[in-house]
Amino acid sequence: MRLVLDAMGGDHAPGAPVEGGVLFARAHPDHEVVLVGDTAKVTPLLGKGLPPSNLRIHHASEVVEMDDHASTAFRRKRDSSLRVGFELVRDGHADALVSAGNSGAVMAGGLLTLGRLPGVERPAIAALFPALKGGGRSLLLDAGANVDCRPSHLAQFAVLGEAYVRLRLGVARPRVGVLSNGEEPSKGTPLTREASELLRQSDLDFAGYVEGKDLFSGDVQVVVTDGFTGNVVLKTSEGVGMGVVGLLRQAIEKRGGLSEKLGALLLQPALAGLRRMVDYAEYGGAPLLGLRGVGIVAHGRSSPRAIHNALGAALATAQAGLQEELTRCIANAAAWLPTHQRGKKGTDEAVSD
Template sequence: MAATRARIAVDAMGGDHAPDEIVAGAIRASEELDVTILLVGDRQQIEQSLQHHIQSPNIEIVEADGAISMEEGITELRRKPNASINVAMDLVKQNRADAVVSAGHSGAAMAAATLRLGRIKGIDRPAIGAVFPTMLAGKSVIILDVGANVDCRPKYLEQFALMGTIYSEYVLGVEQPKVGLLNIGEESTKGNDLALQTYELLEANPKIPFIGNAEGRDVLSGRFDVIVCDGFVGNVLLKFAEAVGEILLQIMREELPQGWRGKVGSSLLKPNLKRLKQRIDHAEHGGALLFGVAGICIISHGSSQAPSIFNAIRLAKEAISHQVIDRIQADRKQTEEDGLAQSATVNSEL
């Protein structure tokens, strides 16, 4: 029996370049990724954008009334129940879509996902997980949280580590993921209270393949497959990494020789330059997965253009195909059952 085609709701009104770039990325995804795209937003604007493309049978429009702008933020979510991000989340809630992709206001997307989809039982706080390239070709590291929680408790970071481990193993294909805690030193005695308490939890949890602290220089070394931190530090790290990638690409353009020598050199180096761009350009990664909510939600950069939207949809499809939500739910359920069994054993011995 053929696999069911994934249905992905895309917030067509979210982002700096909506809806034209959102639609362009969705069209490409519908043609190359074997998915059905539900473009959520103003029908007239979406149809105008679609006129610039060959019509795809795998594109559907779902009407929504307005969007949550960057200036409005999450306070408008309740006042605009039919805004595009709310309607997109409702499609997942109603099992009419398997995932949501949005390049709109990230805070609004997180709030809409939490309010409409709810958290996975056993997860106290959702976390944004971003995949970074490393110095080792073909190897990535997932870092969470990169912005959902400015302040964290140790148990939140423990849960982030569990979710990151599942993603690394089943989506990124790492057989035995190595988990690290972002800190100011490798020693277990280094760091603030949050780091010290989290270290103890990670070390004591048999489900977490924890190998110790990760310093800033270790993040992209390839030594770790999963790195956990609070959202404040993670977001600074994310923005810094994006800036470094952009600077490297700019330097590369500036340093290539001009004139005919530059053209010949660029032609010879084109395959290498393309691979370099794929490794360091954040647009190639598409976005970040919101872990911990009961549905797949990909949050893309506000400045996302068509290639980034395409990759965000690809990321959503991978999460669907590898049943990320089901695996996290199963892990949390097993943890709860183990806890109940342990309590029953203790009580019977008393």
């Protein structure tokens, strides 16, 4: 497999992406990593000695900045690392792209360059969450690509997410829920109520409304919502995860007694495991489900380790043969899923990271 890495994307670019790309290339000698970016800036970051033989640089002179308007910047900066990277995937020179850059621009770039799978109205960012059961993971989508959604969009997200969880996580029949402010059918909004009505007509294992806590319970494996709500949930969960670990450490340090210190020492492996479970760097990145190709959105603050893991997610997604299954599932859903005329509106509604 050949993986494209946007070397200029992210808060810590190009340093973190380049280091993460080198780490991945050394760990996976059978696969190639293409660093797309300014050669003059990328080359000195490769370190002393010869770089891995399966890593190369593809020059791109421009950068889509984190505060750029997503689709406008992608269109105007024709030699940006993000655009050049997507074009490599589109033209068959690479199997997947990873970027920690402007997430709105990554989505816009995927739409403008790769396009949608047949029948897909809106691609979605699919974010993994730690869960207590059900395979130890749950999937939330959309996590930030589409601010305003129609009921049919949420229903399509459910179809895409269910297929992804089956193929990538090995859950034979994932349960699907619509995120709401309560489990009762009378709760929610017109969007969630209409989406639920559609999903009740499907052949999915539909659980109805679920609450935020159900993301972590594992009782459902796929949770769908609009991109605005999903992004808020994602960012809040990141903050809570980091806060819990920090508060535990702070409480232990404040007590400061011998028994507390001994207890903390004994708990270190468990606390380290908890930190890994809630750390976004462990998950690497979120796939853009519904594109004609594999695109992975990494966190804007990605460290080299997070980039390494995002490349791992890209490799696994590309190897899973998702595109054929997603296309098949969307086609099968046409019997119960209404469709609407698609325009360019979707590319300009992305939520920036």
